[in-house]
Amino acid sequence: MSLLQTIRQVRGAWHTILFVAMVKLLCCAGCRLPEVRGDETPAARKVQQYQSANFLIHTDLAEEDAQELLERLENMLTLISRYWGAPSRKKIVCYIVDDTSNWPAGSLSPEALATVSNGGITNAAGVKRGRVTDMTAVVYASTKFGTPQHEAVHAYCYQAFGTTGPTWYAEGMAEMGNYWVEGDESVNCPDYVVEFLKSSPRPTLQQITDPDHRTGDGWKNYAWRWALCHFLSHNPNYAERFRVLGVSLLSNRGGTIERAWPSQMDELEFEFQFFLDHLETGLEAKRCRWDWKARFREASSKAVRCKVDAARGWQPSLIKGTEGQKLRLTAEGQWTTDVNEPPFSGRGSPVTGKGRILGCVKNEKGLSDEFVIIPDRSFSLPAEGDLYLRCEDEWTSLNDNDGELAISVSAEIAE
Numbered sequence: 001m002s003l004l005q006t007i008r009q010v011r012g013a014w015h016t017i018l019f020v021a022m023v024k025l026l027c028c029a030g031c032r033l034p035e036v037r038g039d040e041t042p043a044a045r046k047v048q049q050y051q052s053a054n055f056l057i058h059t060d061l062a063e064e065d066a067q068e069l070l071e072r073l074e075n076m077l078t079l080i081s082r083y084w085g086a087p088s089r090k091k092i093v094c095y096i097v098d099d100t101s102n103w104p105a106g107s108l109s110p111e112a113l114a115t116v117s118n119g120g121i122t123n124a125a126g127v128k129r130g131r132v133t134d135m136t137a138v139v140y141a142s143t144k145f146g147t148p149q150h151e152a153v154h155a156y157c158y159q160a161f162g163t164t165g166p167t168w169y170a171e172g173m174a175e176m177g178n179y180w181v182e183g184d185e186s187v188n189c190p191d192y193v194v195e196f197l198k199s200s201p202r203p204t205l206q207q208i209t210d211p212d213h214r215t216g217d218g219w220k221n222y223a224w225r226w227a228l229c230h231f232l233s234h235n236p237n238y239a240e241r242f243r244v245l246g247v248s249l250l251s252n253r254g255g256t257i258e259r260a261w262p263s264q265m266d267e268l269e270f271e272f273q274f275f276l277d278h279l280e281t282g283l284e285a286k287r288c289r290w291d292w293k294a295r296f297r298e299a300s301s302k303a304v305r306c307k308v309d310a311a312r313g314w315q316p317s318l319i320k321g322t323e324g325q326k327l328r329l330t331a332e333g334q335w336t337t338d339v340n341e342p343p344f345s346g347r348g349s350p351v352t353g354k355g356r357i358l359g360c361v362k363n364e365k366g367l368s369d370e371f372v373i374i375p376d377r378s379f380s381l382p383a384e385g386d387l388y389l390r391c392e393d394e395w396t397s398l399n400d401n402d403g404e405l406a407i408s409v410s411a412e413i414a415e
């Protein structure tokens with residue numbers, strides 16, 4: 001190697017070092033929980049270490065509970081690293097605190113002590129070399145309310161991407177990790193979250209995703225962020241683009257909901273409001289999706305055919321009409337809403353209340369009340385607009401429905 005080459009190498013090395021900077025990031029979720037409602041006194045236990053492929057935890061939980069938590073964390077990590085397309089780079093170290101009195105003095109920092117009785121905190125520090133950030137995150141979390149899973153999502157994001165993204169995304173996705181149940185995509189957040197979201201005035205999308213929000217600003221804001229992230233990641237109309245938006249946010253390439261769906265904001269707003277209107281434990285966002293590509297024709301004597309799936313919400317009849325217009329519907333095929341009930345074959349009325357054909361009209365003002373349609377009998381539209389159909393059932397129990405009806409709708413001809 002020539003002297004000149006050596007000098008160039010040394011210069012190169014110095015050049016690299018100039019770009020090395022310490023990064024210290026913090027996520028505090030200390031005030032995201034409503035209140036601690038523990039009524040049992042935790043047992044006195046020693047702090048022990050347990051580990052799995054991707055986690056090292058220090059905890060005063062009983063061994064059985066610690067192993068169960070590790071398994072849960074590993075399963076969640078598999079799911080989120082697949083979702084974001086990035087493996088977890090190194091072990092995530094967690095301090096999981098059941099009762100602070102079990103922890104020797106000085107083993108938890110004052111900052112950690114202040115949060116772990118009612119939430120959690122994830123500290124991340126590392127070095128940045130050009131565009132590459134090498135971060136190490138440490139989780140301090142209460143054992144309560146799924147906090148370890150919530151904080152582990154932050155830790156994974158720091159270690160895999162160097163950031164957790166803007167507050168609405170970071171906390172919304174961490175809450176999804178918190179409530180996640182393997183093999184179940186339905187709404188499964190605690191009842192107090194559902195009750196709050198149903199009974200509170202709704203913020204706009206701009207308010208939920210406000211870039212000036214900071215983490216740890218209260219469980220109510222976390223609830224709205226969760227609702228938005230849950231809706232966007234489970235409704236097939238938005239899920240894939242939402243995942244791409246998320247990877248962009250985590251890669252510091254920026255992005256907003258408005259820019260991700262520039263021509264679909266009306267549709268997205270409508271579906272998000274519809275999701276909130278029907279929010280209950282067990283609701284599945286994918287089953288309430290709307291078909292925006294459907295083209296509706298004016299009702300005429302010529303029947304228009306469509307298929308209606310028993311396991312989904314409103315589906316387009318492909319017919320539109322005027323207020324009071326009389327229509328007639330015929331149905332073939334069969335569907336069931338309950339394995340213990342006889343299937344409805346599209347003739348007359350089903351034996352039970354469930355399984356009937358329901359209609360509603362959608363126009364620029366919104367949705368009409370729903371109404372029952374009996375096959376082979378005339379019915380009239382309650383408003384001008386597009387006719388949508390569904391199988392009558394509770395919104396939270398569509399998943400066990402089976403079958404579909406081939407339906408034809410035509411305008412009734414005056415005799």
Ligand SMILES: [Zn+2]
Pocket residue numbers: 027028029150151154170171174215
């Ligand atoms: Zn958080």
